[in-house]
Structure formats: structure tokens, C-alpha cells
Amino acid sequence: MLREFKEFIARGNVIELAVAVVIGAAFGRIITSLVEGVIMPPIGMLLGNADFSNLFVDLSGQGPASVAVAKERGLPVIAYGAFLNDVVTFLIVAFVVFLIVKAVNRLRAAPPPPPNTKDCPHCLTAIPLAARRCAACCAEVPATA
Numbered sequence: 001m002l003r004e005f006k007e008f009i010a011r012g013n014v015i016e017l018a019v020a021v022v023i024g025a026a027f028g029r030i031i032t033s034l035v036e037g038v039i040m041p042p043i044g045m046l047l048g049n050a051d052f053s054n055l056f057v058d059l060s061g062q063g064p065a066s067v068a069v070a071k072e073r074g075l076p077v078i079a080y081g082a083f084l085n086d087v088v089t090f091l092i093v094a095f096v097v098f099l100i101v102k103a104v105n106r107l108r109a110a111p112p113p114p115p116n117t118k119d120c121p122h123c124l125t126a127i128p129l130a131a132r133r134c135a136a137c138c139a140e141v142p143a144t145a
Contacts, residue, residue, distance in 0.1 A: 031100075035093050043092070052088075055081030
């Protein structure tokens with residue numbers, strides 16, 4: 001069983017997955033830092049320092065002043081404001097990741113187009129892939145599959 005486990009771990013896919021998880025966690029911290037430290041402050045200013053974290057529905061009927069007071073007293077509340085904050089943060093993070101991926105994809109070289117010609121085996125002239133006869137030497141050319 002130990003040998004099987006060692007073979008499993010030594011497979012390239014498992015090691016690549018482990019590396020991807022570690023890099024993903026580090027990249028996640030970078031993105032979170034970017035969103036919280038660079039992107040959210042201007043957005044907060046534009047929205048008038050909006051903070052939804054204290055929005056809640058009181059289920060106890062006792063009217064606590066804030067979510068913190070309700071939690072301190074052990075009162076049942078639906079704290080939908082924290083959920084709204086998380087949704088807004090998620091949308092911003094997703095948009096930032098989209099912009100980064102889009103920029104990286106632009107930097108990558110486009111793959112070369114597939115060839116649309118082949119060389120004649122007799123005279124080495126470039127002819128279309130579907131050609132059965134060479135235009136230069138009139139030799140029969142086998143069809144490409």
C-alpha cells in the first residue's frame with residue numbers, strides 16, 4: 001500500500017496539482033491585497049463610503065442597534081449586509097482576475113495557422129492541400145488525409 005501511495009504521489013498530475021494549489025493560494029492573496037488596498041478605496045469613495053455589513057433583519061423583535069449587539073446578546077438576526085459585502089467583493093475580484101487574464105492572453109503569441117499547402121514530392125513546389133496534380137510539374141500527388 002505504501003508503494004502504491006508513493007507511485008500515486010510521484011505521478012506528474014498530482015505534483016502539478018499541488019504546485020497549482022500553492023500558486024493559486026499565493027495569487028489569491030495578491031488579488032485580495034489588490035482589491036482591498038487599491039481598488040476598493042476609490043470605489044468606497046464613489047459610493048459614499050458605503051458599508052453594508054451592519055444591514056440585518058431582527059427576528060427577535062428586541063430591536064438591537066447593530067449586528068454586533070445582536071450577536072453579543074445571542075439574538076437571532078438575518079445579517080444580509082455581510083452577504084452583500086461579500087458579493088460585491090467577489091464581483092470586483094472576478095472582474096480584476098478577468099482583466100489580468102485578458103492582459104496575459106494578449107501577451108501570448110497566437111498559434112500559427114494550420115498549413116493550407118503541401119510540397120509536391122517531385123518538384124517541391126507548394127501546392128494546395130486538396131490538389132491531386134502539381135501545377136508546376138503535372139505529377140500526380142497523393143491526396144492528404
